[in-house]
Amino acid sequence: MASKEGTDRRDDDEVCPVCKSSRYLNPNMRFLINPECYHKMCESCVDRIFSSGPSSCPVAGCRKTLRKNRFRKQTFEDIGVEREVDIRRRVMHILNRREEEFDSKRNYDDFLEQREEIIANLVLRIDVAKTEAQLQQYAQENMQSIRNNQALEEQEATSFQARMTLEQEEAQRRRQIARQEYESERRELHAGREDFLSRLASGTAADASAIAKEGHKVLLKKSSARRSEEDRIRQKQAALRGSETKRTGTPLTTADTAGTSSGLIKGLRKIKTPEPEKPYDPFMGLVPEKRDYYTLQQSYPSAYLDNLQKNTQVSAGGYNLQEYYSRTLLEAFAGLGCFVEEEVSRREAEKVSKPTATEGAAMAAVKEN
Incomplete structure (x- = not known):
């Protein structure tokens, strides 16, 4: 039945x-x-x-x-499976957040669970109108982040396809090189055997052992050179694969460029606004003429210095009163940043604490003995 x-x-x-x-x-x-x-x-x-x-x-x-x-x-024989696949594809096309966009692994797992609940509600026709409204609202509020993640997925798929194509071409090239090496080795072996037989035929019985040893050395040298070349090619290919993985293996992050999220998804990282670029400062914040305790003026009232300033013989030699003002004021205010009492008290405290610690260690050692 x-x-x-x-x-x-x-x-x-x-x-x-x-x-x-x-x-x-x-x-x-x-x-x-x-x-x-x-x-x-x-x-x-x-x-x-x-x-x-x-x-x-x-x-x-x-x-x-x-x-x-x-x-x-x-595509599928069961219509239910066909419908579920379409719903899952549509929901994951909208809720395409990546793990690096969340503060923790737990928040990302909660997001995956929430996405599966939405898919289950649509498949089982539970609160369909409410779920569809939430999806539409989320899609409108996070359109830019959805597009960014879609672009990243396409970039990763393209990179993966290119990497697979490169590996297939490399495997084909290795097979071709191995085939050529096998043919070359076979021809060399055949030529060496012919040369060995011709030398034996033209030589004497006493030369047979010497000819055999020489031929064996030649074969060992060729096999060693071939193994060295294979190791060199293998190391070069491994270095190329490592550089390709370092270049394309790390996925890009869209957490900083993601749009504002609605209440549908929790635990997303906060958007970090990049700081505006500061103007170039060749002195790294250092102002040559700025001092903490005084301000350098253009001139100071002094009968002696005024006479020097008016004397052409002094100025002709390259004497500059500004350098004199700067050096004099720097020497006058040089000691204002030093607090001798605090340094002395700190030094005395260190001297007191060291003998105490040494005496405590000595007493502990005596107790152990």
């Missing part, structure tokens, strides 16, 4: 619910589905009903409006 019910259900799947055409009579029939309602119908009915524009689903009880460009071929 069970097998008969399964056969009837399979036969119903092969019959178009609109025109009642069967694949048994027309083996070339193609069935299409629309992700709006997932009702399966033949391609001829789709062309006949939806070619002029959007129309209601012809299946009894379904009032959803369908469009021809949304029809596609069914």
Whole structure:
């Protein structure tokens, strides 16, 4: 009875619910589905009903409006699996946050659990309107971060595909090099054997052992050179793979450029606004003429210095009163940053604490003995 019910259900799947055409009579029939309602119908009915524009689903009880460009071929045999895959793809296309965008691993795990709950609600048709509204609101508020993460996923997929292509080309090149080395080694071995036989034929019996040893040395030298070359090529390939992994293995982070999140997702990192670039300072904040305790003036009233300033013989030699003012004031205020009493008290305290610690260690050592 069970097998008969399964056969009837399979036969119903092969019959178009609109025109009642069967694949048994027309083996070339193609069935299409629309992700709006997932009702399966033949391609001829789709062309006949939806070619002029959007129309209601012809299946009894379904009032959803369908469009021809949304029809596609069914991928999975079970319609439930097909629908769940589409829902999961759509939700993950919107909720595409990455682990580095969260403050902790626990927050990221909570996000994954929340995403699975949303998918389960849509698959099982639980609070569909509320869930769809939350998704739409989140998509509108975080459009930029969603696009950034999609771009990162495409970049990673492209990089992975390029890396796979490079590895395949490298494997093919290694096979070709190994084949060429094998052919070259075979030709060299054959030529060496021919040379060895010709030398034995033209030589004497006393030279046979010497010729054999020489040939064996030549073979060992060639095999050693070949192994050294193989090791060098292997190390070079490993270095290239390491540099490629270092360049493309670390994923980019979008936590700093992500948009403001709604209340749907918790635990995201705060957006860090980069500080404005400061103007270039060649002295690293040092102002040559700035002092903590005084300000250098252009001139100071002094009868002696005024006479020097007016004397052309002094100025002709390159004497500058500004350097004199700067050096004199620096020497006068040089000791204001030193607090001798505090340094002396700190030094005395260190002297007192050291003998105390030494005496305590000595007493502990005596007790242990």
